[in-house]
Amino acid sequence: MDRRQFLAASAAGMTNAFADDKPKRVGLIGSGWYGKCDLLRLIQVSPVNVVSICDVDKRMVAEAAELISTRQMSKKKPRTFTDYREMLKQKDLDLVLIGTPDHWHALTAIEAMKAGADLYLQKPISVDVTEGQAILAAARKYKRVVQVGTQRRSTPHLIEARDRILREGRLGKIALVEIYCYYPMRAGGNPPDIKPPEYLDYEMWTGPAPMRPYNPLIHPRAWRAFMEYSNGIVGDMCIHMYDMVRWMMDLGWPMRVSSEGGILVSKGTKANISDTQTATFEHKDLQIVWTHRTWGAPPDPKYPWGATFYGDKGTLKASVMGYDFAPLQGNPIHKDVTYEFEKYPVDRTEKDLERHVAPAIRGHMKDLLNCMATRGKPVADIEQGYISTASCIMANLSAQLGRTLAFDPAKGIIPGDAEATRLLTRPYRKPWIHPDPKTV
Numbered sequence: 001m002d003r004r005q006f007l008a009a010s011a012a013g014m015t016n017a018f019a020d021d022k023p024k025r026v027g028l029i030g031s032g033w034y035g036k037c038d039l040l041r042l043i044q045v046s047p048v049n050v051v052s053i054c055d056v057d058k059r060m061v062a063e064a065a066e067l068i069s070t071r072q073m074s075k076k077k078p079r080t081f082t083d084y085r086e087m088l089k090q091k092d093l094d095l096v097l098i099g100t101p102d103h104w105h106a107l108t109a110i111e112a113m114k115a116g117a118d119l120y121l122q123k124p125i126s127v128d129v130t131e132g133q134a135i136l137a138a139a140r141k142y143k144r145v146v147q148v149g150t151q152r153r154s155t156p157h158l159i160e161a162r163d164r165i166l167r168e169g170r171l172g173k174i175a176l177v178e179i180y181c182y183y184p185m186r187a188g189g190n191p192p193d194i195k196p197p198e199y200l201d202y203e204m205w206t207g208p209a210p211m212r213p214y215n216p217l218i219h220p221r222a223w224r225a226f227m228e229y230s231n232g233i234v235g236d237m238c239i240h241m242y243d244m245v246r247w248m249m250d251l252g253w254p255m256r257v258s259s260e261g262g263i264l265v266s267k268g269t270k271a272n273i274s275d276t277q278t279a280t281f282e283h284k285d286l287q288i289v290w291t292h293r294t295w296g297a298p299p300d301p302k303y304p305w306g307a308t309f310y311g312d313k314g315t316l317k318a319s320v321m322g323y324d325f326a327p328l329q330g331n332p333i334h335k336d337v338t339y340e341f342e343k344y345p346v347d348r349t350e351k352d353l354e355r356h357v358a359p360a361i362r363g364h365m366k367d368l369l370n371c372m373a374t375r376g377k378p379v380a381d382i383e384q385g386y387i388s389t390a391s392c393i394m395a396n397l398s399a400q401l402g403r404t405l406a407f408d409p410a411k412g413i414i415p416g417d418a419e420a421t422r423l424l425t426r427p428y429r430k431p432w433i434h435p436d437p438k439t440v
Helices: 003-011 033-045 058-071 084-089 102-114 129-141 156-166 202-206 232-249 358-374 382-401 418-422
Strands: 025-029 049-054 079-081 095-098 118-121 146-148 174-181 256-262 276-283 286-293 305-311 314-319 322-327 333-336
Touching: 025 033, 025 084, 025 102, 033 058, 033 095, 033 358, 049 058, 049 084, 058 079, 079 084, 084 102, 095 102, 102 118, 102 129, 118 358, 118 382, 129 382, 146 358, 146 382, 156 232, 156 314, 156 322, 156 333, 156 358, 174 232, 232 276, 232 286, 232 305, 232 382, 256 382, 276 382, 382 418
Parallel strands: 025 049, 025 095, 049 079, 095 118, 118 146, 174 286
Antiparallel strands: 174 305, 256 276, 276 286, 305 314, 314 322, 322 333
């Protein structure tokens, strides 16, 4: 299929003609699991030219370059880099996708925007609150379009649930939303620390995070089990559901955040994230209560990760796999996740792809491309990503400190709590310098 045929075939599925005569030049920083998932969905919806990819794992970046060459229209193999700064020096990218571990999000995002690129930034946008402030400040200063990977906002059946159930008032007054995850996703085992593999630049992989001995649990993918590189399950899974609720109910910042939890069951592993935690996000006349537990059975096997909206006229359960509306009077409504296998058959066989999420990622990418053309704000604009990320970080800080926290987003502090305010910025390992929102 040549480019003209591709554009003609694609136009029917696009609400706006964002594919102009010059394909977007795209770069990827972090070529592991979700970096590839995101990039390959982008290739499915637009004839982009993937120019460069970067990863500190030489084997991973080489495999990704081969795969990309088979999927993009040009069949060209992108240039490969092991240092994102060298890639961005070229200043030849319209769009950069960032799929690194969380502790690298801030520095890579800010430098990509300084280099003139718009951004697709995976969630959570940062590991501390000040990093998030700096990313938002840079996006506004350099007038960049930034889509955050909270793709529940582009999930077809969840859009339907928002429009058909919440916006039509079928739930009535909602005063409580429970959000939760009961997946056994905390890394198990206790392998010994070893020398990093020769193909991995572990010094660069660690970057601004605290240096700890290399362990096979860390790379690839299981780094989320360590607070040095992530915000734990709250930063990985709660952010999706909390952001979804905020979007569906048109909510801003929580007034207060409180949380409790710890390692209560899985004490025999190197992983240092909590295996049990609750958090309460207080909004006006509304409580959003998060629970995660990595052990035992979920209360509802159909909804091991999701949200339950309690209204005085009914209840709505929503997840990545579908939704169920149970009114106090009238007929229930059920909807399953939307798949698009007929249009995108490669989804059936692509390694490690979350097939139920693929349509949402494509929708997210289409929205991003449209906004790149109009210079508007995408559905998961960086400010929304910052609010959801910072709120989840507040939950972890509350659990750490043992008290409720109230963040002042205008001043960037927790009023009356100097200790908590200091924890909004975590130390960087030298020679890396923590970004400053005032000077980005």
